[in-house]
Amino acid sequence: MSNAAPTTRPEDTTGAANPDALLQADGIHRTYQLGQVKLNVLTDCSLHVADGEFVGIMGKSGSGKSTLLHVLGALDVPQRGQVRFDGQDVFAPESARRTAIRLLDFLSPFEKRRNGLRRRQFGFVFQFYHLLPELSVLENVLLPRMVAASTRAWFARREAARQDAAAILERVGLGERMKHRPNELSGGERQRVAIARALVHKPRILFADEPTGNLDAAAGRKIMELLSGLHKEGQTIVMVTHDPGVAEFADRVLTLERGKL
Amino acid sequence: MYKLFLTLRYLRSRKIAYFAMAAVTLCVAMVLIVMSVMGGWLDQLMWRAKNLLGDVIVENRSYTGFPMYEEFIAEISRWDEITQATPVIHTLGMLRFPDQPITRTVSVVGIRLDEADRVTDFRGSLFYEKFYPGTTTLAPARRPLLGLADTTLNSAVDGQPFRPPALPEPYAGALREARRRHAESGSSEPFDPQSTETETNRVMREWGGPQFPGVFEFVPSEPVLTGEPLPGMIIGRDIVARRESDGRYHRFSWLPKGINFSLTLWATSDSGMVDVTPTIAHFRYVDDSRTGIYDIDSRHVYVEFERLQQLLRMEEGERVDDGGRIAARCSQIQVKVREDVTDEALLALTQRMEAVYQRITQDPEAGLDVDELQMAASVEAKTWQQSQAHIIGPVQKEKMLVTLLFGIISLVAVALILCILYMIVLQKTRDIGIIKSIGGSASGVASIFVLYGAFVGLVGAIFGTGLGYVFITNINEIQDWLISWREDWRIWDLQVYSFDRIPDQMKVWDAIIVGVIGVAASTIGSLVAAWRAGTMHPVEALRYE
Ligand SMILES: Nc1ncnc2c1ncn2[C@@H]1O[C@H](COP(=O)(O)OP(=O)(O)O)[C@@H](O)[C@H]1O
Numbered sequence: 001m002s003n004a005a006p007t008t009r010p011e012d013t014t015g016a017a018n019p020d021a022l023l024q025a026d027g028i029h030r031t032y033q034l035g036q037v038k039l040n041v042l043t044d045c046s047l048h049v050a051d052g053e054f055v056g057i058m059g060k061s062g063s064g065k066s067t068l069l070h071v072l073g074a075l076d077v078p079q080r081g082q083v084r085f086d087g088q089d090v091f092a093p094e095s096a097r098r099t100a101i102r103l104l105d106f107l108s109p110f111e112k113r114r115n116g117l118r119r120r121q122f123g124f125v126f127q128f129y130h131l132l133p134e135l136s137v138l139e140n141v142l143l144p145r146m147v148a149a150s151t152r153a154w155f156a157r158r159e160a161a162r163q164d165a166a167a168i169l170e171r172v173g174l175g176e177r178m179k180h181r182p183n184e185l186s187g188g189e190r191q192r193v194a195i196a197r198a199l200v201h202k203p204r205i206l207f208a209d210e211p212t213g214n215l216d217a218a219a220g221r222k223i224m225e226l227l228s229g230l231h232k233e234g235q236t237i238v239m240v241t242h243d244p245g246v247a248e249f250a251d252r253v254l255t256l257e258r259g260k261l
Numbered sequence: 262m263y264k265l266f267l268t269l270r271y272l273r274s275r276k277i278a279y280f281a282m283a284a285v286t287l288c289v290a291m292v293l294i295v296m297s298v299m300g301g302w303l304d305q306l307m308w309r310a311k312n313l314l315g316d317v318i319v320e321n322r323s324y325t326g327f328p329m330y331e332e333f334i335a336e337i338s339r340w341d342e343i344t345q346a347t348p349v350i351h352t353l354g355m356l357r358f359p360d361q362p363i364t365r366t367v368s369v370v371g372i373r374l375d376e377a378d379r380v381t382d383f384r385g386s387l388f389y390e391k392f393y394p395g396t397t398t399l400a401p402a403r404r405p406l407l408g409l410a411d412t413t414l415n416s417a418v419d420g421q422p423f424r425p426p427a428l429p430e431p432y433a434g435a436l437r438e439a440r441r442r443h444a445e446s447g448s449s450e451p452f453d454p455q456s457t458e459t460e461t462n463r464v465m466r467e468w469g470g471p472q473f474p475g476v477f478e479f480v481p482s483e484p485v486l487t488g489e490p491l492p493g494m495i496i497g498r499d500i501v502a503r504r505e506s507d508g509r510y511h512r513f514s515w516l517p518k519g520i521n522f523s524l525t526l527w528a529t530s531d532s533g534m535v536d537v538t539p540t541i542a543h544f545r546y547v548d549d550s551r552t553g554i555y556d557i558d559s560r561h562v563y564v565e566f567e568r569l570q571q572l573l574r575m576e577e578g579e580r581v582d583d584g585g586r587i588a589a590r591c592s593q594i595q596v597k598v599r600e601d602v603t604d605e606a607l608l609a610l611t612q613r614m615e616a617v618y619q620r621i622t623q624d625p626e627a628g629l630d631v632d633e634l635q636m637a638a639s640v641e642a643k644t645w646q647q648s649q650a651h652i653i654g655p656v657q658k659e660k661m662l663v664t665l666l667f668g669i670i671s672l673v674a675v676a677l678i679l680c681i682l683y684m685i686v687l688q689k690t691r692d693i694g695i696i697k698s699i700g701g702s703a704s705g706v707a708s709i710f711v712l713y714g715a716f717v718g719l720v721g722a723i724f725g726t727g728l729g730y731v732f733i734t735n736i737n738e739i740q741d742w743l744i745s746w747r748e749d750w751r752i753w754d755l756q757v758y759s760f761d762r763i764p765d766q767m768k769v770w771d772a773i774i775v776g777v778i779g780v781a782a783s784t785i786g787s788l789v790a791a792w793r794a795g796t797m798h799p800v801e802a803l804r805y806e
């Protein structure tokens with residue numbers, strides 16, 4: 001945790017694929033059109049994440065950290081730049097890129113691929129937990145497995161999935177609360193459910209967007225201990241935060257400023 | 262898999278979905294009730310129409326009529342498909358009520374009672390024939406009077422002995438026979454459920470004497486048959502009796518069975534000329550008939566075919582100028598075919614009949630003159646559907662129209678589903694973002710809400726069909742219950758509708774069709790919301806507050 005080396009400049013230059021990188025972003029531009037005004041949130045962002053790394057991204061509120069994380073996690077589409085996961089492009093070439101969501105998304109190979117990445121390779125943890133209130137803790141954790149499985153496959157693998165979910169809940173210390181509804185849990189517990197949900201399908205990368213941002217210091221500390229424990233077990237993590245105390249847990253910290261890293 | 266799972270969860274947690282289901286339930290039930298009542302009405306009407314004139318009628322739609330019918334009937338009766346064919350004469354007449362200043366224009370129908378009965382089950386429509394079987398005849402007969410029996414009974418009122426009323430033979434014996442049959446059938450219905458109580462029967466009920474369906478004139482002497490033998494006339498029931506709103510008929514004491522009616526007729530010559538001097542003929546009211554079609558029962562009287570033919574001078578005769586033969590005429594032939602003849606076969610049969618009729622009449626052997634050949638040329642054979650289209654057609658259209666109207670009203674339920682689902686999608690925006698963040702596709706998320714709509718439709722259709730079924734099968738009881746509160750809450754007024762009961766059958770196919778349309782409409786109602794959910798941007802959905 002001493003490896004806090006904030007650099008405004010990434011070590012790698014854009015362009016060439018880095019063979020060690022699990023995830024590599026090159027020249028990401030993301031702008032929002034607000035009426036007449038064009039808001040450049042990300043301008044030429046590049047970074048790479050190696051397998052097993054814990055990368056922290058720091059920045060002020062509103063600097064575009066969440067936007068960057070969404071692009072890296074294939075939730076959002078940048079106007080320019082490319083993200084490669086495992087050496088493969090996540091977005092269509094810039095000339096053929098669409099940012100709007102189409103209902104018939106299964107017709108577009110890149111959207112299909114992004115859905116697949118989110119299903120199998122990525123896990124997300126958000127600041128506001130984002131659990132489904134109608135579902136129990138166990139069902140919330142099972143949901144990614146359900147989404148990833150066809151109906152037939154689901155019935156065949158339901159028991160295995162249930163065991164995985166129970167194991168991961170045990171791991172985050174909520175083995176006893178599986179039948180509870182999210183609104184019966186504290187903030188720290190809810191965030192731990194969210195982490196369990198993000199990990200139940202054993203993703204290659206865990207994306208965390210200010211996981212402690214909504215918690216008191218003690219609960220936040222527990223979450224961070226959980227994350228660094230997971231990292232020690234080999235989990236690749238990309239975390240966004242504005243709290244230097246939290247960033248300390250990362251192997252490497254990047255700072256986002258004026259749209260650049 | 263997650264789609265169905267989340268659909269069911271959202272259904273359970275959103276109480277507002279029950280309103281959508283209730284709306285679909287009510288609409289499905291409503292449309293089914295309308296379809297069943299209208300459809301039942303139409304079926305009854307079709308059945309009556311088929312029974313009214315037989316399966317095929319041959320006519321030239323002229324009061325002049327057409328010749329060579331006997332030869333024609335003889336020929337087609339040899340055909341395998343034909344069960345019975347009978348000639349009929351239609352004309353207009355004035356009916357004068359006995360001893361009353363009442364005259365009405367009527368359609369006079371000349372029939373052969375036995376043959377007509379085999380074609381249209383005509384006897385089944387008669388009143389007196391039902392309680393005095395075998396006594397109704399169009400042949401000349403005398404009038405029965407209710408007299409006093411030669412035995413005594415003790416009055417239930419004061420215990421005094423009295424001589425109960427009695428009918429002359431064959432009426433007394435026929436009534437005994439009908440009573441015996443009714444008792445044997447084990448029916449729980451009263452012997453005569455269709456008539457209001459007459460004065461005689463009310464007194465007899467109080468005194469404990471015998472009951473006599475119908476109205477007979479009473480004389481305090483022996484029961485007798487009286488008067489000149491006069492030909493009989495069967496009168497449409499709505500001419501001689503009044504239909505009450507509960508469907509029963511009230512018969513008047515001044516119109517007893519056997520009373521004398523006069524009928525004024527105008528002969529139409531073979532050249533189509535109407536004779537200016539009317540013919541007046543007297544008939545006995547021997548029975549009344551109810552086909553169930555008001556237009557007919559309030560206008561038609563039936564007399565014997567050969568008698569009417571003579572009165573109208575349509576019988577065979579000799580031409581005055583050249584002594585040639587004039588062929589006898591009728592104005593319609595009613596044909597009954599075997600049960601197993603299909604609609605297409607029936608149509609083919611009518612064409613064959615027309616061809617045969619033309620061959621018979623054009624044969625020089627027949628010796629028809631120009632006028633007669635002209636009459637014959639316009640003779641057509643029609644199936645019962647063709648000839649009754651003017652009765653069936655409007656009701657068919659009405660059924661379609663009413664069903665369509667209620668279907669359009671049901672669009673309200675579709676709009677309701679649209680609004681409710683759109684609302685749910687907005688409420689669930691965050692969830693949608695979450696599902697997409699864990700890899701739910703746009704089409705997958707959309708299908709959650711399509712399934713939702715389909716489910717609302719399915720539940721609504723099932724409950725709606727159930728509700729509709731319960732309502733339809735009990736519709737008469739519901740009406741009876743309403744009437745028990747207030748008489749003017751009678752919806753199905755039997756003075757207006759000719760059927761005794763509101764149609765209370767639901768067709769399986771109607772239920773299936775309405776149910777499928779209900780599910781489809783609800784699904785369509787969910788499409789806008791589903792599209793909105795599917796195309797929602799995951800990041801924006803997650804940021805949504
Ligand atoms: N949908 C949007 N439309 C317009 N502006 C947006 C939208 N989403 C985010 N922004 C803007 O982009 C900037 C970066 O936002 P965000 O990535 O959430 O920052 P951070 O997570 O670092 O606080 C903010 O100024 C925000 O107002």
Ligand SMILES: [Mg+2]
Nearest residue numbers: 065066209210
């Ligand atoms: Mg943020």
